[in-house]
Amino acid sequence: MTVYFIQAFIYLCAAIVAVPLSKRLGLGSVLGYLIAGVIIGPVTGLVGQETVTIQHFAEFGVVMMLFLVGLELDPKSLWEMRNKLFGLGGLQVALTASVVMAVAWWSNQTWTIALAIGLILSLSSTAIVLQTFSEKGLVKTEGGKNAFSVLLFQDIAVIPMLAFIPMLAIPELVEQMQSLAGNGDHHNEPSLVSNLSPWVHGGVVIGSIAGLIIAGQFLSRPLFRYIADSGLREIFTAAALMLVVGIAALMSLVGLSPALGTFLAGVVLANSEFRHELESNIEPFKGLLLGLFFITVGAGINFDVLTGNFLIVIGLTLGLMLVKALVLLILAFMFGIKASDRWLFALSLSQAGEFGFVLLSYTYQHGVLPKDIMDLLALVVALSMFLTPILFIAFDRLILPRYAASKDEKQASDDIPDQGQVIIAGIGRFGQIINRLLVANNIKTIVLDHQAKQVESMRRINIKSYFGDVCRPDLLHTAGIEEAAMLVVAIDDRVRSVELVEYTKKNFPQVAVLARAFDRGHNYELRHAGADVIISETYHSALELGKEALRHLGVHPFKAQQLKHAFAETEDTASDKLYHSWLHEEEKHAFTQHYRDLFIKLETLLLNAMRKDTASKHTKAEREWTPPPKDYLKDFE
Amino acid sequence: MIDATRKILLLFAHPAQTRSEVNLPLFKAAKDMPNITPIDLYAEYPQHRINIDREQQRLRDHQVIIFQFPLYWYSTPSILKEWQDLVLEYGFAYGAEGDALKGKHFLCALTAGGAEKAYRADGYNHFTIRELLRPLEQTANLTGMQFLPPFALFGSRSAAEESRIPQHIEDWQLLLEALTHNRIIYEDVKGLNTINDGLTSLKEIKR
Structure with missing residues (x-):
């Protein structure tokens, strides 16, 4: 137990010291985690052996991230990106794999090894890229959206790769592996499908996906509503975690990628009223696990191999990134991605990714790659991930300024102001009218209420609203307060409405806050808390009735x-x-x-x-x- | 020529600004110029509850008063009429002690849908624009202001398509600048149908 505490302390310490520093220096959090990993791993040797185990655990952060990504993407928008997904993503994997394979073949590897290397290195790092995108606000850019399509295709492509790679096995290596396995180094993952015929296997896979979608659509809501009504926060958190862990387990059992499964579940739940509540519950776990994952990448860099083959490793890494970036540039050109977005697309995806690690050990276990090549490539993958944040910095400092000028001109010419979205807290009698007026005028609103029943009845009359306690900062965050133009406070609770106004104005002064007051005293409290506009709920209707009285x-x-x-x-x-x-x-x-x-x-x-x-x-x-x-x-x- | 800087009060009345093709660009062009106080009346008084004290103080603080509006039924949009009804009070704008506006310049900057040839005795509008603005001209007379001929854009519905707007904005800025520097001589222009005709000489001075 003591050892775990010490290790956990070292990891947390390293992150706490390195990440804020790196962010302050403008290097982004990912590089901070990686450096923290290098310092506690190969440099000082504070942590060692356990990094690989932790890495497997921390990869669950990627699974959670894809769940969150899925939540942001409803089925309709997923369907709309099908062309990019398979066209752009498919071509990226095929072209990169072929070029890398050709290079490997040309340098005297057998074709099986060359093909395996090509497939492994064609993948990019979903973790680093998406994390950096959201940190830098690049998710919604053209380059960001295209990069995401490619990453998603890669996650899908891992599944057939896992099935295909064992066929490339080299007999001598397999024998070697089997003798090793005899020493007890091998362990079997539980699987539902390992002994089934291909047809049944396919049936089970399709059945699980269908079950996932149907359960997500019909069972999740009653369950979450039941939990929400209990009013116990930690049970909702537990339920959210159970959902993600359960799907990951099911997908692993039938031999699918857990990341893909949770992504699908996310898409299914994207239209659910519990979306923002789920997001705010999963997000802290995702953040910590991803951070841990990046640290283990840094800590796992093998300095002995690196110093032994320094020039080769550096050369291979740079060569790989160059090849990948070139392929991406060509694709960006073919698919009409323009200006700075083209560079963003090419630079962001030019590394090898975390699935590379998974596939490397997988190929090694199945006797496809010899150990020396695996060690070398693991280093190349890690180094290329290390270089990615630096490429993002280059994009920010060197490429964006070149396109910034022309962009400004464009913006000046079309004079339509970007309104941003409006968050409406409370969808009772008061909030409803505000929402209807705004929605009728094509203004995007996000409606939140802490009563699951209220949200449900709103949804029945086609008012899109979400369950969640808006007074919690993390929910406000997932509802998008950072990018919102306005917050309308129409909640029933006097004290909490003042707290909400105060919190929002203090942390997001750029967001306009409009509030409903109960009476004069509440009005002044809200004004003191910083609300920009305050309307007392009975004032105007009472005046109106007073006018009618005069008239009569x-x-x-x-x-x-x-x-x-x-x-x-x-x-x-x-x-x-x-x-x-x-x-x-x-x-x-x-x-x-x-x-x-x-x-x-x-x-x-x-x-x-x-x-x-x-x-x-x-x-x-x-x-x-x-x-x-x-x-x-x-x-x- | 006297060159003392004067302040311009620009009272802009347009109830449907999202549809505006000429007036809004004109108003925006004026906003960026010095010595001009631009007032969007429909924005300031969406309920038509005009603050009389505030408006009267504005009038006292400026030497040139401009009404800018699209011509509605040969007159101003309703808020400008409301503004006149409320702000030009007895004892302020007229009457024995009502001399607050005396000596100021008054100008209408308007856009009209009809072509210029429609605003003639033989055109379908039968009267010139100057004749149609007689009520405002007499309001200026009674309040002791000098009524300048209107700055007008005719055929406004097709001005954008015919690319006439940039020139009109340029003329507008030239006129505003001349007004601030008191370079418009009332005696020289008072007989014109529109002040647009008087701008040629200003342009020559500029060159």
Whole structure:
């Protein structure tokens, strides 16, 4: 136990020291993790043997990441990217694998080894690329979207590769492996399908995927609703984890990639009202595991092999990245990816990836690659991952500035402002009207409510809303508060609405906050918390009814309308003074005479504003359309 | 020629700015110029509740008053009429003690859908634009302001297609600049149908 604590402490320490530093230096978090790994691994030797075990565990971070990616992508948008997925992704894997294979063959490897190397190195690192994209806000760019299609295809392509690679086995190596296995080094993964005929195998695979989709569509909602109604946060977290772990287990049992399975589950749940709640629950785990994974990549760099073959390794790494980038550039050209996006696409995917590690050990176990080649290639994969963040920096500093100027010109010419989206907290009677008005005008809203029942009934009448407690910062984050233009606070809880306004204004001052108040005191509390616009929920409807009362008492309708406006305007001006007095007294925790006096003064002011003053000076409500004095014609004589 | 800088109050009235092809670009072009206070009346008073005190103070603070609007039924959009009804009070703008506007310049910058030849005695609008603006001209007279001939763009619905807008904006900026520097001589231009005709001489001065 003590050993685990010490190791965990070393890993966490390294991350805490290296990552913020790297981020501050503008190098991004991924490079920070990698460097932390190198320092605690090969440089100081604080950690050693266990990195490989931890790496297998940490790869689960990639699985979680793909689940989150799936959540962002509903089935419709997945279907829309099918051409890119198979065209762009398929060509990337095929072309890169062929070129790498040709090079390997040309350097006197047998064709089986060459082909295996080609396949392994054609894959890129989903973990590094997606993490960096989201950190730098590149996910929605043309280059980012295309890169994602390719990464997704690669994740799919791993499955047939796993099936195909054992056929490339070299008999002598297999014998060698079998003798090793006899020493107990080999362990069997549990599998449902290993002893089945291909046809049954296929049936089981298709059945599991269908089961996954159907269960995701029909079973997940009642389950999550049941848990949400219990109001226990940690049980919801447990359920979210259970979902991801369960799918990963099922996929491994039938021989599919867990990452692909959870990605599909994510896509199925992308339209669910629990999407944001799931995201905010899984995200911290994903972040930690991915970080751990990057550390193990750094820690796993074998310095003995590196120093022994320094020039070869460096040469191979740079050569590989060059080849991959060239292939990607050609594809970008073919698929019409333009300007800076073309460079982003080519540079971001030019490394080899974490699946490379998996395939390397797999090929080695199946006697396809000899050990020396495997060690060498593992180093190449790790180094290329190490270089990727540096390429991203090069993209930022060297390539983007070149295209920035032309982009500015384009933006100036079309004058449509980018409105961003609006987050609406609370979809009760008040929030509904706001949402309907905005949605009717094609403004994108994200609606959140903490009552699963309310969300459900909204969904029944086609109002897209999500379950979740908006007062939790992590949920606000997954709902996209960073990119939102506005937050509308329409929740029922007085105290929490003030807290929400305060938190949002403090952390995201660029987001406009519009809030619903219950009464004058709440109004001032919200104003003090920094809300930009506050409307008291009963004020306007009460004024409207007051106007109707005047009308029914015989006041001319237009006059009644003017009186209503005059009332509101006087109230507005006085309200400011009242607020400052309230603020003063709030600090002293007492309602003093002063506030009461002011309030009485406001009433007098209102009375004056309303009263028809026949004296020489016009009152506010009476001033408009006042005819000149009866005797004014003598002015012109 | 007196060269003292004067301040311009630009009162812009357009209720459907998303459809505007000429007026909005004109308003934007004026916004960037010095010594101009641009007021979007429909934005400031979406409920037509005009703040009389604020508007009267604005009038006191400026020496040139411009109404900018698309011509609606031979007159201004409703908010500008509302503005006149409320702001030009007895005792402020007219009457024995109402001299707040005396000596200021008043200009209408308008766009009209009809072609210029329609605004003639023999055209289908029967009156010139200058004649149609008589109520505003007399308002200026009664309040002691000097009424400048309107700055007008005719055939405004096809101006964008015929690429007439850039030239019009250039003329507009030239006019605004001349007004700030008091280079428009009232006596020279007062008889013109539109002030556009008077700009040629200004352009020559500029060259």
